Amino acid sequence: MERSALLALIEQQLQSSQIRDYCPNGLQVEGKAEIRCIVAGVTASQALLDKAVELGADAVLVHHGYFWKNEEPQITGIKKRRLQTLLRHDINLLAYHLPLDVHPVLGNNAQLAQKLGLRQFSAVPGVSPVGVLMQGQLEQAVPAEVIARRLEQELGRAVLHNSVLNKPVRTLAWCTGGGQSYIDAAYQAGAELFVSGEVSEQTIHSSRELGIDFMAAGHHATERYGIAALAAFIEAQTGVRCHFVDIDNPA
Ligand SMILES: [Zn+2]
Incomplete structure (x- = not known):
């Protein structure tokens, strides 16, 4: 063509x-x-x-x-x-x-939602461009470790999990790739777990001090x-x- x-x-x-x-x-x-x-x-x-x-x-x-x-x-x-x-x-x-991160069907975030086991999800409002940070709820709360193992199986690599809540989680937010700095916006949106591709040293402190579980599943892999x-x-x-x-x- x-x-x-x-x-x-x-x-x-x-x-x-x-x-x-x-x-x-x-x-x-x-x-x-x-x-x-x-x-x-x-x-x-x-x-x-x-x-x-x-x-x-x-x-x-x-x-x-x-x-x-x-x-x-x-x-x-x-x-x-x-x-x-x-x-x-x-x-x-x-x-x-970015157009491929945020697309509601083909995008990296929409595709990662499938790997996370989420059928319904939406863009976190107020974060630009629309769809760069997504949120969704699992049908029921599950231990975060279960989500980490699921991601490891789906993505074929180890997942770094900073566990702080120590209780089953249901509300997730995520941004693929180098999206770790969206952890504050994920917390503001009410997420119990934030998933991104990369991690920075400060991401772990944010996770601990905000009280939100965090997973880094790889920039490339996500x-x-x-x-x-x-x-x-x-x-x-x-x-x-x-x-x-x-x-x-x-x-
Ligand atoms: Zn990227």
């Missing part, structure tokens, strides 16, 4: 031009105009690009692309090699950051599912082959 039609389809779905972000969303590096094969992954790392070349991809579709605010603008080292790989093989780079869902959506809508490639990352 034409790249322009693919970009229009994704824009219609994610409304990415409506969301203010720290990086450009959409086409970040231009390649060929006709797209027959897409490789999708969490981050446009060299390993993902090499895989895209190997699979003959016309486009790479990621959650973490390039050109972040405050990034050094020079094209040297790692950045040179990555861009050289894309340009040499005429591969498009499409990146969707953000695999949005881009995979977007890739599946594109394949179903257009018939273009989309390969989701998971490049393991323990962070």
Whole structure:
């Protein structure tokens, strides 16, 4: 299909031009105009690009692309090699950051809700962009350890659990990736447990002093599912082959 039609389809779905972000969303590096094969992954790392070349991809579709605010603008080292790989093989780079975190169905947060066993959930009001912090209630309160084990099984990695309430929890809030600083907003929203991808030293103190359980389940691990869902959506809508490639990352 034409790249322009693919970009229009994704824009219609994610409304990415409506969301203010720290990086450009959409086409970040231009390649060929006709797209027959897409490789999708969490981050446009060299390993993902090499895989895209190997699979003959016309486009790479990621959650973490390039050109972040405050990034050094020079094209040297790692950045040179990555861009050289894309340009040499005429591969498009499409990146969707916050629009893919917040989408109510395909988004990372919506996808993590499924892993948490939540069927109904909503955006925490007053937190921008809408949907970056989500909340939901389990059908019944369960020990937080049960949620931690469930997440470990679903995500295939260890979960850091800072247990403070020592009682079954029912009200959850979450933000995938590097969302640990939303712990205060999660507490304000009434959550008993806050789940994010990453942890900072201060997150543990906030958890202890606010009295809210906290889990860090991995930035990469919590953000695999949005881009995979977007890739599946594109394949179903257009018939273009989309390969989701998971490049393991323990962070
Ligand atoms: Zn992220």
